[in-house]
Amino acid sequence: xxxxxxxxxxxxxxxxxxxxxxxxxxxxxxxxxxxxxxxxxxxxxxxxxxxxxxxxxxxxxxxxxxxxxxxxxxxxxxxxxxxxxxxxxxxxxxxxxxxxxxxxxxxxxxxxxxxxxxxxxxxxxxxxxxxxxxxxxxxxxxxxxxxxxxxxxxxxxxxxxxxxxxxxxxxxxxxxxxxxxxxxxxxxxxxxxxxxxxxxxxxxxxxxxxxxxxxxxxxxxxxxxxxxxxxxxxxx
Numbered sequence: 556x557x558x559x560x561x562x563x564x565x566x567x568x569x570x571x572x573x574x575x576x577x578x579x580x581x582x583x584x585x586x587x588x589x590x591x592x593x594x595x596x597x598x599x600x601x602x603x604x605x606x607x608x609x610x611x612x613x614x615x616x617x618x619x620x621x622x623x624x625x626x627x628x629x630x631x632x633x634x635x636x637x638x639x640x641x642x643x644x645x646x647x648x649x650x651x652x653x654x655x656x657x658x659x660x661x662x663x664x665x666x667x668x669x670x671x672x673x674x675x676x677x678x679x680x681x682x683x684x685x686x687x688x689x690x691x692x693x694x695x696x697x698x699x700x701x702x703x704x705x706x707x708x709x710x711x712x713x714x715x716x717x718x719x720x721x722x723x724x725x726x727x728x729x730x731x732x733x734x735x736x737x738x739x740x741x742x743x744x745x746x747x748x749x750x751x752x753x754x755x756x757x758x759x760x761x762x763x764x765x766x767x768x769x770x771x772x773x774x775x776x777x778x779x780x781x782x783x784x785x786x787x788x789x790x791x
Contacts, residue, residue: 558583562590562626570645575622586632589642591625596650599625600788603642604654607733609710610785617650617788655787663739664713665779666729673773674750677722693735694718694756710737713776716764718756728752739783744774 560583564571580593582602591599596617601608627642647654694717713736721728725746733740754767768774 558585558588560590561585561588562628564626564628566628566630568629568641569627570642570649571624571626572645572649573624575624580622587630588628589626589638591623593622594625595620595622596646599623600643600646600786603639603646604786606786607730607739609733609736609739610783612785612787614652614788614790651791652788653791655789656784657787658782658784660780660782661739661785663741663779663781663783664732664736664776665741665743665781666725666732667743667775667777668745669769669773669775671770671773674746674752677749677751692718692720693731695735711735712737713765714762717762718754718764719752720754721752722749723752724749738778739781741779741781741783 560581562571566587575593578593581591583590583592591602594602597608597611597613600611600613604611625642625646627638627645629638629641643654646652695711695715713732716732716735719728719731721731725742725744728750729740729742752772754764754771757763757767765776768776
């Protein structure tokens with residue numbers, strides 16, 4: 556039975572890009588196809604390059620709210636890494652871009668270990684689960700209206716967070732923080748292995764997330780200028 560979300564294109568290595576004609580948004584895929592519907596260019600490259608938007612620089616003329624459908628149907632089944640490479644190449648060709656990875660000094664948040672408690676290590680079963688995908692949730696100071704079903708929101712200050720729960724590595728914890736914050740998050744904890752990174756949200760008018768992060772997980776977070784990797788997209 557044919558997947559209803561499978562694009563109706565002849566199999567090839569070509570990426571099909573067109574402006575979205577409706578309000579449908581979603582990420583659909585199988586072993587031989589991917590369809591990103593209603594994505595902005597920055598959302599699409601974030602997905603296929605595997606980096607947070609805060610580390611992506613796109614020409615201002617392409618960094619607007621225009622939404623596109625990106626579709627590829629390959630001749631045979633492929634691993635995601637192979638399919639991703641075809642999509643990346645197709646995006647660069649369609650928009651006449653080049654992509655350069657650079658290390659730049661920028662304002663960020665440095666996460667280090669502090670005296671006191673440490674996050675709890677994951678058990679063997681939870682560690683095994685984390686190898687196939689980690690679970691997470693983030694609670695904010697105020698409710699933010701989602702842009703749409705993809706849940707896009709404006710970047711936030713670290714002080715806008717109330718709670719977080721991540722099962723995984725220190726890198727996954729920092730990447731999760733970075734995905735919602737207004738600047739890159741640099742992992743300087745030196746912690747290896749998989750842990751339960753859990754800070755329970757608390758009510759009240761004040762917000763002491765940074766203090767609870769230190770007291771409950773033994774982590775210190777501070778604004779700091781650091782050299783971080785970014786991807787710069789520019790016209791050829």
